[in-house]
Amino acid sequence: MSQPTLLGLSGSLRQDATNRKLLREAARLFDPAHFVEADLNLPLYDGDLEEGEGIPAAVQSLADQIAQADAVIISTPEYNKGPSGVLKNALDWVSRTQGNPWADKPVAVMSAAAGRAGGERAQMILRSFMVPFQPRILQGPEIHLANSSNEFDEHGKLASDRYEKSLHKLMQKLRAEAGF
Numbered sequence: 001m002s003q004p005t006l007l008g009l010s011g012s013l014r015q016d017a018t019n020r021k022l023l024r025e026a027a028r029l030f031d032p033a034h035f036v037e038a039d040l041n042l043p044l045y046d047g048d049l050e051e052g053e054g055i056p057a058a059v060q061s062l063a064d065q066i067a068q069a070d071a072v073i074i075s076t077p078e079y080n081k082g083p084s085g086v087l088k089n090a091l092d093w094v095s096r097t098q099g100n101p102w103a104d105k106p107v108a109v110m111s112a113a114a115g116r117a118g119g120e121r122a123q124m125i126l127r128s129f130m131v132p133f134q135p136r137i138l139q140g141p142e143i144h145l146a147n148s149s150n151e152f153d154e155h156g157k158l159a160s161d162r163y164e165k166s167l168h169k170l171m172q173k174l175r176a177e178a179g180f
Contacts, residue, residue, distance in 0.1 A: 004180045006033040007069035008099070010077035011087035011122075012102045013041055018112040018148035019075040022167075026073050026110065028157075029164070030171040033087075036069070038062055038090075045092045059093040066094065067101035071178040072135070077120035078113040083129070091129055102133035106177040108170050110143035118144030138173055141166040 008023035020037070027035035043049065043056050051057075055063075066072060076083040094101065109126055111119025123144060130137055143166055145151055151159055158164045 002112060003070060004070035004175070004178055006030055006034045006064050007072045008035065008037045009040060009072065009074045009087065009090065010037065011040070011074070011084040011126075016033070017077070018105050018145065018152065019077050021152050022075045022112045022143070022145055022148070023073055024106070024156060024170055025152075025158050026075075026167055029168045030071075030073075030175060033070075036065060038065055039092045040086050042090055042093055045089055045096075047065065050096060055097055056093075060097060063094045063097040063101045066105065067099070069105070070180065071106040071174050073174070074107065074109045074126065076109070076111050076119060076122045076126050078111060078115065078117075078119035081121045082112055083122045083126045087126065088129065091133075095133070100133060102130070102135045105135040106174055107135040107137045108174045109137060110145070110167070110170070112145035112148035114148060116146050118146035118148070120144045121164055136177060138177060141170050143167055144168060 006027055009017045010053035010144040012019045043058055049079055076087050153159045
């Protein structure tokens with residue numbers, strides 16, 4: 001059996017963001033896989049831009065990555081009780097591409113946030129954003145990484161078993177859902 005391609009989308013653009021660290025830990029626990037971390041640094045969705053210039057190359061590249069992935073993991077921060085604008089913008093742009101790269105795609109969502117709820121509201125809203133795309137979103141175990149800046153060691157690994165066990169279980173479910 002070939003090695004699956006796992007695509008990660010972080011709702012934070014910061015290189016050292018805890019959501020990026022959480023994606024990388026998820027990929028490590030999903031292993032073996034070819035892990036690709038998507039670039040969501042896209043222009044703001046603008047209908048005039050789309051009409052005048054078409055779909056930006058970076059957006060089409062993201063849509064192609066989603067279509068080609070065997071499974072997708074999405075990690076969102078929680079900003080003002082919701083997902084980041086970066087993530088919503090990416091979803092809006094991809095929705096404008098030909099076809100639906102999300103259709104029937106196995107997807108696991110998770111969140112890392114500074115607050116004590118670990119981005120629970122943002123994750124709930126993200127799940128509702130995904131409904132029109134009709135992916136196969138796993139229902140759990142839910143990963144809401146609270147106080148996230150204190151949950152990783154100096155190498156970017158989860159510092160406690162508390163979250164790692166649940167994340168490992170989620171990644172095993174995602175592997176199975178993707179047929180690996």
